[in-house]
Amino acid sequence: MPASAIERLTVRYGTHVAVDDVSLAIPERSIVGLVGESGSGKSTLAKALVGLVPHTGTVTGADRVQMVFQDPYASLDPRMTVGASVAEGLKLPRAARAAEVARLLTLVNLDPALAGSYPRQLSGGQRQRVALARALGARPSLLVADEITSALDVSVQGAVLNLIRSLRRELGLSVLFISHNLAVVRYVADVIAVMREGRLVEVGPAEQITSRPHAPYTRALLDAVPQVGRTATARR
Amino acid sequence: MRALRSPAPLTGLLLVAAVLTLALLGPALWGESAARIDDGAILQGHSPAHPLGTDDLGRDLLARILVATRLSLLLACLATVVGVAIGLPLGVLPAVLPPRGARAAAGTINALVAFPGLLLAMFTAVVSGLGARGAVLGMGIATAPVLARLTQTLAASVANADYVSAARVLGVSRLRIAVRHVLPNIAEPLLLNITLLFGGSLLGLAGLSFLGLGVQPPDYDWGRLLFDGLSRVYVDPEAALGPAVAIGLAAVGFNLLGEGLAKAASRRAVVPRGAATGEALREARSEGVLSVRGLSVAFPGGAVPVRDVHLDVAPGEIVGVVGESGSGKSLTALAIGGLVPYPGEVTGGINLCGQDLSALSPGELRRLRGTSLAMVFQDPMTTLNPALRVGGQLAEVSTTHQKMPRKEALARAVDRLRRVRIARPEERARQHPHTFSGGMRQRAIIAMGLMGTPKLIIADEPTTALDVTVQRDILLLLREAAKEAAVILISHDIAVVSQLCDRVVVMYAGRVVEELTVAELRRARHPYTRALIAATPDLTTDRDKPLATIPGQPPSPFDDPDGCAFAPRCAAATSACRTTRPLLEDGIACLHPQSSD
């Protein structure tokens, strides 16, 4: 039983079709990875899911979608404390908010005492976790994570990826995890969808997609993933 | 308020304070002498009793100027209030309304801004009758579109920020977004500009009065006094100069103050000049393509992002330099290329193609670097000059450094574009960069590096901005180039580096911590290198285990701990690591090298 289903979703900018008739199911308690190169329409799809761009087609079972953005330096209002940012989406009486903010910060492995600090006092990885806490406060039925680790250093990326996986395990969260990095997507996702020029090329279990891909494009993407200790070879 | 310590804003502040004091006290102190009619002293010039002379009723002009301060400021204030009351809401509308309404509001602002303020003011003044009321309304209406446009631009810059998108996704209403997110983030520049607009209103009103369209007798402001004075400028220039100076000083005061504050608001933290590091110069080896000894880059204020770096590159070798942000890898590259931005100071020995750079004249340096060194930067979308044709940008390397005729250089450019596998190179050479895709631009930039006879190509994150499938093409191209020249590949991604390079140099906090061959990467000995590799997921990472992470954060370039810079984040660190700095010996700088089992 899929928690959310995207059906025949299309986004047009003028004459340009950014997302072309995409259907994708995101099962409950699972992480669906969406891979693609620049211009593939993966970020536009994300924006359409949360209503930031107009689209045709239907999205079912995702009445509470939340999103986390790529740039940790732009995604928090610099004039609001961490606590105020996280509290903004809470539909709770004022008295209950502080406790909920503390709970959410703890959930993303941050010290609740950080609620009083401003974004500029935090590192990139910490900011990304605050953005996650803000999104979780709305108790989303689906979380869209758009390139959330692309701007982070490798040493910090691991902590955010581990967090996404533990949130899925502990909260039963459904996640659409978008990234250009196939290795990262393979690590976090149960199902991988490959997108190219607005269309889905291939969808399947992560292990199958990365070991026995069907589509030639998926194969080309896999070949191009840099591996420690594997030298680059010309395209087959 | 540190900004006020520099002379210009301070002068502005003093002028504004003086003008405000005058406005407050002027009428009480000089009101009587300004109104006293003296039949015996009509239209006099300068005299001890009347320093600026008298008017047609024998009233003292200096006193009248001082008294007029209040009315001049008051009217400017009212005009600004009118301008803000109309302009601010109009400017916020595009950010608050749904798309169609927003377009209409933006269109209105566009149409209004096109008309010059003075014409709008004159129009309003005509319609509402000559006099102070008409002038104030006119000035206010003339100010409103400017303020609206400003508010609109500022609001638009904030309205597309991710945090506003996030608030929208959370279901926060448009009005609340405007009040809670947009306005607070633009309040500072907005207030500053209102100060500047106030100065503008003051001048505009003076201009209107000066044309006879503003304040009418018996009232008088500075502009009116100037209007009266100009008719006798040949006889008594001081009668015109007096009010002119008053207007000028007030205008300059508000302007200097506003600008000073604006500058203070936008100023990045400027660090005071400090001493550079006292690194001993060491002899760089003269064989090989590149030999760097004890290279440091220091910035005033004590930041030393590159510390005592040693690096050797042999002909035909591909060396990777890996590190996270702040490791100093890019500045190392810039230092070799002579491109460290002012005020960074480079110390240490660099030997390029057998020549000690410190021994060369600026002209020789330019020629050596221009022909034997090529650089490729991260973002190909911005590294080509958008205004010039691609072919010309390639050709100029040869025309300037090799004194090649233009035609021959262009032919060579086409040849090099073909070598980096750009289709239809003749046609492409005649095009501007915007018609090239990202991967094509990066290839064109590599082709540019191949115009001379480079001995060394430094590529700083050349594939970070590109798609993975394009990334491999670029890496292969670099490897091909390495048949003739050595390559230094700088990257944050150890996997990318291991794809292409023979040897890898790992940097942390400005220093080289380990140097090893690609084959040795899986058996790296430095805890940092090992952690970096473990933290990078690849297609074989075990999905059932948590990903390795490195706790903590790298030190700031201002700190130079006594011990190992990595010690606070290192699982193998002992107390000795915090007090003794390990030296780079046998390819590793670590007191506790790890061994693979």
Added chain:
Amino acid sequence: MFLLRRLARLTVSLAVLLFASFSMIHLIPGDPVRASLGTAAPAELVAARRAELGLDEPIHQQLLGYLKGVLTGDFGTSLQTRETVAGIIADRLPSTAELAVLAALIALLVAIPMGMWLAIRTENGRNPGSELAFTTATGTIAAIPEFLLAVGLVVVFAITLGWLPPAGKDGPASYVLPVIALAVGPVAVLARLVRVEALRELDKDYLRMARAKHLPRRRLYLRHLLPNMLTATLTVGGLLLASLIPGTVLVENVFAWPGLGQRMTESILQKDYPVAQAVILVYGAIVLLVNFLVDVALGVLDPRSAIRGT
């Protein structure tokens, strides 16, 4: 596509301007003709002038008549001097245009080299002294309005030193002071903008690349920097030309320059509404046209316009 959109915007702006200038005379409280001719004027004369202006006709017919007049170049007759308004404009506009164009040219020729030179000198916080002196000087100068400067110039060069004529239009020498008064402010404003723009470009990757090629300085600045600054500079230059026009109104009044601006002020003071109405329309239309031409020129000059236009 870009051109069409821009043309549409121009048309809307012109329509707004036309309507505004038409409604001006109707927005004036009371009887504009009576106000203009004074209380002593005989009732027959007032009635005759009202009929001449068409003020007794229904409003839509007046609008039609006005539009027809504007299109055929008939702007009516002055209430005070009985000259045709079209004749006044033809007589006065060239003098104003001479001032504005000369001042704009001088501003561009002085400001662009000055701004570039200072940008290069003060790049990355080099020579903080020069930067401070430059910003303070230009800030101060830009804050002084042209009419004050004009008064100062008259007092110093015409009255005290007697080098140049203080007023009127009579030979090349009489142009000097008005043109300087008009050009100084724009030079300061433009030089600052050019410097900021040049600093922004100097910071870009493509200039770093050009530096990495170790080109001689002259080539770096003239060939790589200048073309990329020109679009921004020309935009500002065009807008500057447009903004010089209101400046001419004030400067003409100081120098008794026989231009359109001086005549406009007179007509407003004398409540000679047909003249004021037409002159405001002409000035507004000139400003709109200049802005339009600048935009179009930019579209043609910028190699990226093909992208921007879609």
